[in-house]
Amino acid sequence: xxxxxxxTDVARRLATLFKAQPGAxxxxxxxxxxxxxxxxxxxxxxxxVAETLSRLAERLSLVGIVSGRGVDDAMNxxxxxxxxxVGNHGLEWHEHDEHHVHPSGLAAEEVLPEALRDIEQRLQAxxxxxxxxxxxxxxxxxxxxxxxxxxxxAGEILRPILHEVAADYGFxxxxxxxxxxxxxxxGVNKGSxxxxxxxxxxxxxxxxxxxxVTDADAxxxxxxxxxxxxxxxxxxxxxxxxxxxxVIENSDFLLDGVDDVVSMLLELVHLLPNDxxxxx
Numbered sequence: 001x002x003x004x005x006x007x008t009d010v011a012r013r014l015a016t017l018f019k020a021q022p023g024a025x026x027x028x029x030x031x032x033x034x035x036x037x038x039x040x041x042x043x044x045x046x047x048x049v050a051e052t053l054s055r056l057a058e059r060l061s062l063v064g065i066v067s068g069r070g071v072d073d074a075m076n077x078x079x080x081x082x083x084x085x086v087g088n089h090g091l092e093w094h095e096h097d098e099h100h101v102h103p104s105g106l107a108a109e110e111v112l113p114e115a116l117r118d119i120e121q122r123l124q125a126x127x128x129x130x131x132x133x134x135x136x137x138x139x140x141x142x143x144x145x146x147x148x149x150x151x152x153x154a155g156e157i158l159r160p161i162l163h164e165v166a167a168d169y170g171f172x173x174x175x176x177x178x179x180x181x182x183x184x185x186x187g188v189n190k191g192s193x194x195x196x197x198x199x200x201x202x203x204x205x206x207x208x209x210x211x212x213v214t215d216a217d218a219x220x221x222x223x224x225x226x227x228x229x230x231x232x233x234x235x236x237x238x239x240x241x242x243x244x245x246x247v248i249e250n251s252d253f254l255l256d257g258v259d260d261v262v263s264m265l266l267e268l269v270h271l272l273p274n275d276x277x278x279x280x
Contacts, residue, residue, distance in 0.1 A: 005253045007260050010236065011267035013253070014207055018272060020232040022061035023205035026194060026218065027261075029067040029074055031211035032238045035258050036177065038147055040069075040135055043077065046258045050080050052265045057082045059272040064197065066090075066190050068181065068214055070137045071099065089174075089183060089214055090193035091139045104185030105139030108171070112141050115169045115182060119143060122161045127154060139184070146178035155180075176212045177242055191217035198225055204232060209261060211238035211247060219250035236261075 017023070027033055030043055033053075037043035057063040057080070064084035067074045071087035071094045085094040091105035116134050123129065131147035132154060143162065148154040155178070162173045162180045174181040174189075190210075198206050206225070208218045219235040226233045237243065237251030238261055248254065255261055 003254065004239065004256045004260075007255065007264035007267055010253050010255065010264050011271055014234060014268050015271035017205050017207065017232045017234055018060065020204040022201065022203050023232075024062035024064060024197065024201075024203050024207070025056060025060055026064045026066050026197075026206065026208045028190075028208075028210035028212065028215050028238075029065055029069060029077065031177070031240055032209050032215075032258065032261055033065075034077070036211075036240055039133060040142070040144065045078055046262050048262050048266065050078060052262065052269060053078065053080050053083065055269045055274075056265065056272070059269065059274045061203070062197075062201070066193060066208070066210075066218065068137075068140075068142070068176070070139070073137075084197070086190075086193045086197075088137055088139045089181070089190055090188045091183070091185065093193075101139060102185060102188055104188060108139055108184035111169055112136055112138070112182070115165055115171065116141055116143075118165050118168070119158075119161055119182075122165070123158065126157050132158075141182040142179050143182070144179045151178055174214060176214055177240075177244075181214070189217045190214055191219075191221035194218045195221045195225065198222075198231065206231060207234045207236065209236045209238060209255075211240055211243060213244045213246055216244070216246040216250050219247070223250065 033049045034043045034045050065074050066086040068089050071085045071092045074085050074087055091102045093100045133144040135142040145151050145154040166173045171182050171184055208222055222233040222235055225231045235252045237247045237254045239256050
């Protein structure tokens, strides 16, 4: 589906889907609940996000943030404690004051700084580092090149360097919007995390909202669970200026930007029953 859907149509569809309980709503952060920012540190949740997520958590069995950011980073930016936070593309989880890290993430923690230095040195020999941001997320790393003078050329130069260094250190490379991700454990991603959550908790319905290639991993898994187990699932792609075709191809619905996401979620709040609501 390529046409943009109305927020009301999507909210109504999700309200019907969530009649199958227990159910969960999962969302990416950057580009989905927060407008794409020029630097990782400058991203902020859109107005109304925290309150809306909190109200959804009262109505659904589970609300989860599944992000490439570290868990602590995502938690600080959303500031809603009663959620499940999955960070570093599935490498770490936080829920009910419990924090778990995948073994491959723990193993990567020691060598990531050295790998990033290696990338920086190799890159510096070919292009200026101005506008290129090296982000150590403790269990994985990102190299952002959106602010470089020529992002297209920077990306072309970075790609082989990242792959060479990844091979040297036992990592693998994933691409996103003007960013390369350096990650351990090729089997760990947003899709594997969502599959584990849905199957272990025996969820009967699940929704994922996202805007980037890494979110498409979760979209694909939810479609597989729909076919394999009959679970009620829905994937919602969020359009930005540079949305990857893989996001569009694996979306059941498309929303036009972060503002539409927030509007749709607020409409969904009003459509879902809540035992604490007073009768009108």
